[in-house]
Amino acid sequence: METSRTVGGRLRRSGRLVRWLAAAGATAMTTLALAGEPMTMGAGPAEASTAAPAAMAAAPAGRWQPADVAALLEEIDAAPGEGLDAAPYGGDAIRQEMASGQGGAVLDALADAAALRLAGDYLNGRVADRAGFDWHIERTDADPARLQAGLRQALAAGQVRPWLRSLLPADPRYAALREALAATPPADAGRRDRLAANMERWRWLPRDLGADHIYVNVPSYTLDLVDDGKPVSSYTVVVGAPATPTPQIAMAASSVVVNPWWNVPASIIRSSRLRPGAVNPARGYEFYPVGGGRYAVRQRPGPGNALGRIKIDMPNAHAIYLHDTPAKAYFDKPSRAFSHGCIRVKDIDRLAEEMVRLDHGRTADIERGLAGRTTTTVKLDTARPVWLVYFTAQAGPDGKVAMLEDPYNRDPRLIARLNGPMRLASR
Numbered sequence: 001m002e003t004s005r006t007v008g009g010r011l012r013r014s015g016r017l018v019r020w021l022a023a024a025g026a027t028a029m030t031t032l033a034l035a036g037e038p039m040t041m042g043a044g045p046a047e048a049s050t051a052a053p054a055a056m057a058a059a060p061a062g063r064w065q066p067a068d069v070a071a072l073l074e075e076i077d078a079a080p081g082e083g084l085d086a087a088p089y090g091g092d093a094i095r096q097e098m099a100s101g102q103g104g105a106v107l108d109a110l111a112d113a114a115a116l117r118l119a120g121d122y123l124n125g126r127v128a129d130r131a132g133f134d135w136h137i138e139r140t141d142a143d144p145a146r147l148q149a150g151l152r153q154a155l156a157a158g159q160v161r162p163w164l165r166s167l168l169p170a171d172p173r174y175a176a177l178r179e180a181l182a183a184t185p186p187a188d189a190g191r192r193d194r195l196a197a198n199m200e201r202w203r204w205l206p207r208d209l210g211a212d213h214i215y216v217n218v219p220s221y222t223l224d225l226v227d228d229g230k231p232v233s234s235y236t237v238v239v240g241a242p243a244t245p246t247p248q249i250a251m252a253a254s255s256v257v258v259n260p261w262w263n264v265p266a267s268i269i270r271s272s273r274l275r276p277g278a279v280n281p282a283r284g285y286e287f288y289p290v291g292g293g294r295y296a297v298r299q300r301p302g303p304g305n306a307l308g309r310i311k312i313d314m315p316n317a318h319a320i321y322l323h324d325t326p327a328k329a330y331f332d333k334p335s336r337a338f339s340h341g342c343i344r345v346k347d348i349d350r351l352a353e354e355m356v357r358l359d360h361g362r363t364a365d366i367e368r369g370l371a372g373r374t375t376t377t378v379k380l381d382t383a384r385p386v387w388l389v390y391f392t393a394q395a396g397p398d399g400k401v402a403m404l405e406d407p408y409n410r411d412p413r414l415i416a417r418l419n420g421p422m423r424l425a426s427r
Contacts, residue, residue: 062108063155069098069107071161072115082168083181083196084121085419089114112151115160119147122167125203127417133410135248135390136318141206171209174202176395193415194403198393200418205389206250212358213385214253214322216343218246219392219404221336223322223345227358235351238325238336238344245408246341248390251314252383253322256352258369258376259301260311265319268340301375309370310348312355313377314386322386324348337407343388355384 064072076091094114097107124142127133154163168174181195209215215224216237223235240246244267264285284300299305308324318341325344330336345351349370353363359380369376392406 062104064103064108064111065158066098068155068158068160069094069111072111072118072164075161075164076114076118079118081178081182082122083177083199083418084126089118115151115164116147119151119164119167120144122164122203123147125200127200127414130204133248133390133414134245134408135201135204137205137248137250137387137389139204139206141208169202169205169207171202171207173391173395174199176399176401177202177393180393180395180401191403193419194411195393195401196418197411197414198391200414201389201391205387209387210385212382213387216322216386216388217394218248218337218388218390219407220394223343223351225351225354232358233351233354235348236331236336236346238330238339239407240339240341241337242408244340245337246320246339246343246388247318249316249318249320249388251316251320251386251388253312253314253355253386254380254383255313256356256366256378256380257311257313258352258366258378259309259373260305260307260323260375261301262299262305262307264297264299264306265340301373308344308348310352312345312348312352320388322348322351335405335407352378355380359384 073091073094076086076089079086079089090110090113094107094110097103097110124139124144130136150163151160154160177195177199181192181199184192184195186192209226211227211229213226215226215231216222216239218239221237221239223237224231225233225235283304284302286298286300288296288298290296304326306325307321308326310324312322314321320342322343322345327344328346330338330344331346349366353366356363356366356378359382365376365378369378390408390410392404392411393401394404395401
């Protein structure tokens with residue numbers, strides 16, 4: 001028979017649970033259904049406390065066994081090592097519930113909410129509005145719905161912490177950032193914040209970039225050709241100017257076009273004020289009326305073509321390409337954010353031949369195309385993924401992390417989001 005004191009204690013704990021879950025966001029609120037706890041509002045917020053090992057061991061068994069709770073708390077305490085503030089995961093609330101010696105449904109709900117929120121942040125990143133940072137890389141490996149099933153399986157196997165850590169990026173470049181963060185003293189808050197921001201960006205990426213791909217990091221102004229999981233060559237690039245930034249997208253290079261035509265984007269037509277009779281005919285522009293006094297414009301192949309001699313075609317909604325350029329002088333500048341968004345590649349003829357050789361080994365068509373002026377398209381047998389990313393801290397070949405330029409000034413806003421109030425929107 002429950003006494004009034006027992007009932008009152010359960011109601012107070014339930015009120016604390018509801019308030020913490022509400023603060024943790026809509027995703028965490030779904031764990032109330034798992035816990036079976038009534039949504040009863042209680043007294044004011046509980047103060048943080050640390051549970052003694054004896055109290056933790058004495059907690060009645062629910063779905064969360066004491067060893068599982070201890071593992072979860074260890075991982076919450078380790079979250080700052082991943083560049084994440086631990087406070088939003090409610091470790092203090094869990095410790096207080098353990099110290100009460102009650103456990104059961106309230107503890108289960110608190111632990112469920114904390115584990116699912118931490119799992120979601122490890123898998124997807126804490127900042128949900130990635131498009132606000134011009135990051136448009138879609139994920140097919142990060143369905144939040146699978147986290148509840150994963151948590152149930154981890155609890156059944158007693159593998160809560162290994163499961164949580166398996167959701168983090170396994171790429172050595174992320175590990176290098178983690179090591180750099182651990183080695184940076186707390187007094188160097190600026191460096192620590194920038195490292196944390198770049199670790200967050202890694203959590204936005206798919207966990208598998210593919211064994212064969214092209215990797216362009218905008219702030220480093222470099223392109224890496226990766227084959228069989230290893231970089232085989234690196235190229236200097238020019239990226240989008242701050243006014244016309246290169247977006248963060250994933251595409252697939254499907255063909256190499258030698259002596260390409262350039263279909264001028266409407267934004268460039270407007271900004272450049274291209275009109276019939278207003279440009280030098282020798283530059284090769286052709287105009288096609290499309291109604292309403294507007295024109296479509298394209299530029300013939302030739303020495304002055306804005307795409308140069310080669311374009312690597314990779315269909316995408318942003319009209320972004322890898323291409324040559326007649327403006328070679330920009331490759332010699334230390335900061336190279338000058339394009340309208342596309343990636344200009346130094347020595348792109350070598351890159352094109354290398355890609356074709358790795359794909360099917362036949363480079364004669366490229367060689368013949370470069371020897372003439374006719375547009376030649378060389379299809380790749382297998383499209384190669386292309387990743388346009390934005391990391392202002394990255395590990396070099398020696399494993400040491402260097403801080404790079406932030407050409408689009410994105411770090412301060414991302415740092416503010418990571419350090420500010422926790423997000424309330426569900427994923």
